[in-house]
Amino acid sequence: MHNFNYHHAADIADAALKLKVTVEPKLLAGGMTLLPTLKNRLAQPSDLIDLAKIDGLKGISVEGKEVVVKAMTTHAVVAASTDVRKAIPALADLADGIGDPAVRHRGTIGGSVANSDPAADYPAGVLGLDAVVETNERKINADDFFTGLFETALKPGEIITAVRFKIPDRAHYMKFRHPASGYAVVGVMVAQYGAKVRVAVTGAGPNAFRVRAMEDALEKSFAPASVANIKIPAGDLLGDIHCSAEYRAHLVNVYARRCVEALVK
Amino acid sequence: MLPAAVSSVDALKADSPKVWPEFGTNEVVHWEYGEAAKVETLLRSAHRVVKVDLVNNRIAPAPMEPRVVAAKYDAAEGRLTVWSPTQGGRRIQMMLARTLLKMAPDKVRVISIDTGGGFGVRSKMFPETAMVAYAARQLGRPVKWLGDRAETFVSDYHGRDQINHAQMGLDRDGKAFVLKVETLLNVGAYLSENGLRLPMEGGGRIIPCGYHIPDFYFSVKPTFTNTVCTDTYRGAGRPEANYLMERLMDKAAETYGLPREEIRRRNFIKPSQFPYKTHLGFVIDSGDFAGTMEMALEHSNWAAFEERRGRSAARGKLRGIGLAFFIEGAGSRPVEGMRVRFEDNGDVSVIAGTYSHGQGHATVYSQLVHEFLGVDYDKVRLINGDTGTSPEVSNGTFGSRSSMVGGGGVKRACDAIIVKGKKIAARLLQSDATRVTFEAGVFRAQTSSVTMADVAAAARDPNKLPDGMAPGLDEYVVYENDTENFPNGAHVAEIEVDPETGVVEILNYVAVDDCGVVLNPFIVHGQIYGGIAQGIGQALTENIVYDAEGQLLSGTFMDYGMPRAGHFSHIDARFNAMPAKTNELGVKGAGEAGCCGAPPAIVSAVVDALGSYGIKHIDMPLSPERVWRAIQESRVNKAA
Incomplete structure (x- = not known):
């Protein structure tokens, strides 16, 4: 690990200021990705700005038809929240299946979403549940947020403060775990909002994406058969020594159908 | 970038890059057993010949603890002390002293008290051990090196990596009578300590495993490639041998339209054939192969399987059941030093040449001393893992040997102690040694008695000893046996x-x-569970993968599939104990059984499940995508 300066941010304004005045700063949330990256010397920030002591960044609330999860809320807290469980059980399930207990007690929703790891679970939740990512500067719609492999619409100096999920009529999340890492090879969130359906996929591609063809088909008829024959092109998907792009494309189809099966059962 | 040869098949092609250009070929040696021409003739005469082509996948031993070496040199005394986890410190000491550092062996001490997993890979000398020791001596300062997981993947020797082409000829009744096995072994870029020997001497000594097949030809071509060396890994040649025999037997069952258990019944070595000499000259003393298989069939409710298959089918799942019979060779190089010492405080120490690195030797040796000498279990302690205190003969622990050589050594030492103890007791009891009995820690003559502790105390007092007897009740034996033993299951x-x-x-x-x-059933069950876990890992998840340029692609646990608890079911482990006739405890090794049995059992089960697709074999690891692809390909074939 290379040396760096370490700061506790007192509040969001303080964090934003430190982001501005330091040379090559990095925000530290749960550190589940950043710390291993530092240990392997794959990143060399000049300053780490730790958000852990900002009380205003933690907590869950239900506001009308939305569940608001503040950025520094850990996966374990989301998974155990009776509010989340009642409003969006699929989101509680998603959080409960991230990594292992150690990761779930350290990792945060803000850190996960900001990282846009292709194999992370939350991006499918954010995109599938039509969420809005709130920052210290603006609100970003989920559809505009994930822009590429480890890339988001966040600008330098911008800090995620909360993720605002729209409560669906019903939703289901399932993932296929990577045989070695346990990360999502394919994770699918299917959510229904009245006549509208969202199908969001993580794991398979460089970043989370929606499958419009499946959404259209499900909006016409919300049944497993509607998606059973909708193939995903493998061309843009990721592949590794365990799971090729072609296999991932196939799994998207299987898991989307299984999500619908679970919802109509 | 220099060109690379990665697989043994590619490395043997004429135009392949040569790992050692001055050697002219990547084929290290062509090692043969048997008469090729005779076996060819017999195969032509067979009613049916079954063939298999198998990849025995390369895997990483992946002990929990990466390699560690610390060394300190005392210039005034000229003494070098090395701390490093190993399965046998004496070998490391001798190689460091004699071969590498040119020091007197008694000036080099290797300490290895706790070792975080052996699996064969920790029985080897690695370059860093020598480098750290050398640096400590040159600098006169303590030097420490701690390997990390990435280094473990790219420098700890790997296991397996064989390609086997095997043919078996059978008669009209499904009785095999001739076997031909051709093996390519990927040895990596250098010759490791034992890697080269594993197919012939590790596996060959038991082939054709549990079956009586009178004629056998074996061709082994160890091959250099631009990869990490391969060497002993839990099983060391026997898992590969059993795997190819079991795939052949399944193929024969299919060819003859016989149940998989029936083809095995027809070919087992029968109890009446023991002692049974294997092709390479080893003698199997005992076993109940058919009976052991029947027990497994019974406890798995094999006969009623089709009903369970139907229940799974109703849920959209393909259920399969697989059977594997295997034989092992345990306790190789059966020579070991074992000392039993009576301490002043009444404790009894077992000073072992074996090395316990998770096997629970302290438990088992204490049990034995308690049983043989009647000493309280809690008073027995194990001293091992330090060349400074080990017996002169200390080969360490590998190849499932410690129950026989260590346990047998304890037995022989205790027997000698009892013989001597009776003489001392006779004097204390004013009787004759021939009339003294010993049982449960008590020496008796008529109505009077003394305890082992009394005798041990008396043994220190020259006045209480029979004339001419040297003081002390301690015994040191160098256990020797002229054979190993043959666990099976x-x-x-x-x-x-x-x-x-x-x-x-x-x-x-x-x-x-x-x-x-x-x-000790708990400890043996633990060995069985662990071996099965590693075997299931090889069968389902573990695979070392290089790209065409020789770059390791599976170099972290994010990419290398270590099995997790969720991959396993409950393991119903049972024994059909046929005491070995060739060692005094009747023991057979247990450490490597699981990784012999699990790969063929799992592959057999998956192929059974996929029978409706016409799938006959899938190479390990049976990862989800491989299984899915096999299904896709069979669908394409059916459509065509």
């Missing part, structure tokens, strides 16, 4: 395949093992 795996994803789920696993006399 039958494992049944029951699995379900999700045909849409290719995921294999293990539903039930029954292991019936003949480990001879079981000294």
